Amino acid sequence: MNAYIDEPVQFVLVSTIIILSISWILLLLATKNSSNKKNPPLPPGPKGLPLVGNLLSLDPDLHTYFTNLAQTYGPIYTLKLGKKTGIVVTSPAVAKQVLKDHDTIFANRDVPVAGKEATYGGSDIVWNPYGPEWRMLRKVCVREMLSNNTLDTVYDLRRREIRGTIRYLYSRAGSTVDIGEQMFLTRFDLQGIQGKMKGLAKRFDKIFESIIEQRLKITDGKESKDFLQFLLQMKDNNGDAKTPFTMTHLKALLMGARVFVNVWAIHRDPTIWEKPLEFCPERFLDGKWDYNGNDFNYFPFGSGRRICAGTAMAERMFMFSLASLVHSFDWSLPVGETLDLSEKFGIVLKKKMPLIAIPTPRLSNPSLYD
Numbered sequence: 001m002n003a004y005i006d007e008p009v010q011f012v013l014v015s016t017i018i019i020l021s022i023s024w025i026l027l028l029l030a031t032k033n034s035s036n037k038k039n040p041p042l043p044p045g046p047k048g049l050p051l052v053g054n055l056l057s058l059d060p061d062l063h064t065y066f067t068n069l070a071q072t073y074g075p076i077y078t079l080k081l082g083k084k085t086g087i088v089v090t091s092p093a094v095a096k097q098v099l100k101d102h103d104t105i106f107a108n109r110d111v112p113v114a115g116k117e118a119t120y121g122g123s124d125i126v127w128n129p130y131g132p133e134w135r136m137l138r139k140v141c142v143r144e145m146l147s148n149n150t151l152d153t154v155y156d157l158r159r160r161e162i163r164g165t166i167r168y169l170y171s172r173a174g175s176t177v178d179i180g181e182q183m184f185l186t187r188f189d190l191q192g193i194q195g196k197m198k199g200l201a202k203r204f205d206k207i208f209e210s211i212i213e214q215r216l217k218i219t220d221g222k223e224s225k226d227f228l229q230f231l232l233q234m235k236d237n238n239g240d241a242k243t244p245f246t247m248t249h250l251k252a253l254l255m256g257a258r259v260f261v262n263v264w265a266i267h268r269d270p271t272i273w274e275k276p277l278e279f280c281p282e283r284f285l286d287g288k289w290d291y292n293g294n295d296f297n298y299f300p301f302g303s304g305r306r307i308c309a310g311t312a313m314a315e316r317m318f319m320f321s322l323a324s325l326v327h328s329f330d331w332s333l334p335v336g337e338t339l340d341l342s343e344k345f346g347i348v349l350k351k352k353m354p355l356i357a358i359p360t361p362r363l364s365n366p367s368l369y370d
């Protein structure tokens with residue numbers, strides 16, 4: 001994972017929805033040993049139209065749309081997304097099953113179109129399928145680049161960057177500043193992580209292809225037995241069709257189901273949180289909140305094998321940046337403006353409107369801003 005922070009999207013505090021994909025291959029492997037057990041039915045869900053399923057009724061603000069449907073269909077329900085099946089999870093207990101108890105099965109992420117643009121600086125670990133390559137990237141990330149030790153050794157770099165920002169804000173005293181832009185566009189390519197990561201190109205396709213190739217070898221001359229073999233036969237037999245079923249179609253179909261864990265809803269569930277919509281940071285003061293993926297009432301960094309690899313960095317950066325901002329300046333809104341906290345759905349939640357505020361230096365000695 002690189003630490004080159006160049007998109008505001010990376011710095012929004014609340015993850016919205018964790019999207020995982022479960023490939024048919026993994027599903028087949030997972031059910032292999034229980035092949036004589038009947039498949040359990042899918043969870044309930046709204047009726048969809050033929051072919052498009054529920055796609056036409058989807059609201060772009062997925063987190064609230066999913067939350068509303070949960071009122072009717074409960075903590076786990078099914079949506080038909082065209083030909084794909086979406087399973088939406090909105091309770092801590094089911095989230096635990098998906099993210100922790102069965103995390104090897106659910107450890108792949110789907111690559112949404114928006115996600116491709118909003119990768120963490122373009123590194124591949126986030127979208128890499130669970131497997132040897134992801135394990136290697138994860139090891140490099142967690143043990144070498146983002147370990148506590150490494151992060152401690154680059155404290156001076158962090159300090160320099162933050163001080164540079166504070167200096168800039170001092171020069172803007174009394175004028176409006178876009179805080180998100182200033183804080184989150186700061187470059188922190190600590191240890192040149194991005195450079196190192198660039199060479200490790202995603203080989204998602206190759207991995208599927210190699211599984212398919214292996215399967216081709218096994219099935220050669222034998223009767224088709226499973227879904228993949230059926231698809232392979234279809235690919236081979238329809239060469240003359242108007243729209244041939246190609247290897248690309250086959251790979252797309254292998255990503256047959258998605259699981260959406262609605263973290264947004266769980267983090268606002270009034271049965272878990274007292275007055276969840278009230279801004280009340282004091283609720284975290286008692287220190288009983290564990291955000292290392294063990295508490296499924298509160299898991300801003302995810303959980304299980306794919307838990308955030310940058311928690312140690314986030315802890316350092318956010319605490320340091322926020323403390324520096326409030327220590328060095330008093331902040332006010334431009335006259336006549338009110339604080340707009342409306343949100344915009346994304347892989348992580350963003351503020352709809354940028355936070356524009358005016359810094360007033362509060363330290364008596366100007367040299368402290370040098």
Ligand code: HEM
Pocket residue numbers: 001002003011012013014015018099120125126127138141146299300301302303304305306307308309310311313314318
């Ligand atoms: C407050 C800030 C942050 C929050 C709330 C956050 C949250 C998350 C969440 C929810 C996930 C997905 C976990 C899952 O699928 O179960 C994730 C993944 C990830 N995060 Fe963060 N993150 C933050 C900051 C960072 C930073 C600063 C870095 C690196 C410098 C980072 C690196 C990663 C990586 C590499 C992954 C993918 C891990 C994998 O797939 O193996 N994150 N993060």
